[in-house]
Amino acid sequence: MTVSKFHNAVVTGACGGLGQALARELIDGGARVALAGLQRPALDALASLAPERCAVYQPDVSDAQAMQAMAADFMDRFGVPDLVIANAGVAGGFDTAQASDLSVLRRMLEINLLGVATTFQPFLEPMRASGRPGALVGVASVAGWRGMPGNGAYCASKAGLMVYLQSLRAELRPTALSVHTVSPGYLRTALTAGNRFAMPGLLEPDEAARRLLTGVGAGTEHIVLPRRVGWLARLLGLLPARLHDHILLGQPRKPRVGEAGATEIPGIKKPR
Template sequence: MRKLVFITGASSGIGQALAWRCYQAGYDLALVARRVHEMQQWAEAHRLDAARYRLYAADVADVPSIVAAGQACLAQQGLPDVVVANAGISIGMDTAQHEDLAVMARTFAVNNTGLAATFHPFIAPMRLRGSGRLVGVASVAGIRGLPGHGAYCASKAGVISYCESLRGELRGSGVRVVTLAPGYIKTPLTQQNRYPMPFLMPAPVFAERALKAIEAGVSYRVIPWQMGVAAKLLRLLPDALFDRLLAGRPRKHRVSSL
């Protein structure tokens, strides 16, 4: 019997690359995004077997919407072996600008509450079964705050801490919580960045390494590993030196500058 993976944010980028890699590895797919038409076009372009995938329309920022998608997956395809909470947004913000407070609220709604809501329908049945993988996609940006990236960095730090908390809650249940922290991955999300992106990795390469980490059940993995080393070194820097290093660094686009 084939395994089943449930992936949010599957219409592009990391989510789409991971969906394809999982399909190649023999998984059935439960794919979730707001843009179902784009997922359908992608599935047809890749000639996916219609018996091996289902598409679910949901906005992870809308809790009833993403919970309903999870419940529909349980009813139509059964309990997944792997749930990947991948959907996320990355927008620059300036706290001095009142309209950017709404950007922060939306970022947290998608990247944090949406992640927990994605896991919610599956935790109790996975506990009952005694197995499963809950995968939270964080970022190396969650390791240290970057100017102009306050909402994104804070949200991804929240993903890391949340998944660590959930891992402790599920200890001994047979359900593994895996935190993936991508560095710079070549996707539509990063193509408009206006600053250097060291160790930029193609999405298919990331997907290959991510699936290995998921199947191994590791608790935390930075991909690529070089970014993990760089992030740890930045974490060790005294605040004064860290601040000087980032002075004048180009910032992520705000909504008004996209």
């Protein structure tokens, strides 16, 4: 598949960053697109690019019933999708010693891991039954390759996602459906705006979206954005664990909820 061959697409986390860039690329390519996110003005602005080909939804991606209702409505209006991108995700620092951070871990797993399964589930059987080629895309992260100090919740959620996608890929080998794992490094988005540490290979969302869709269209099962960040991560992974940890411990931690630069996590209240 190429971008122009995606006719019906679903994109979660479409309000900004990579999700918004993906939605724009697909809309520009003529696809009918389900735009799912929490910020209605941003979704409406995207839908205005092609009102007759866009549907706007505001579900909590971890709510299976809400996602099933969204899927039913979209398929009733536009038919079975040939591309489903589970892009919705949240990030934030984590400290196991802080009791308040346990809710952060729970919510991050609900959105970053469970949210991918609840996104795919209502579309999977209709896509499989259609017999036509289709792609299921999960947006993970290079951070899922190895745990990083102060970022345990995010790393764990993305590592779990990668293993889940491996399982789903194996299950769907006999079908016309493909499963793609995307591992971005650092993208210039709201999720990285508060980072106080070095971000090598920082990539613009528009370029990342083009590379992602090109990779999916070419059938690439593992997509790293940009590739050089993947090479750097693998190189660091060759170091002895103590040395690797020492290097990471020298970097500033990702802000926790309530700290300056932290991004909002839906369902988590800022501490007073």
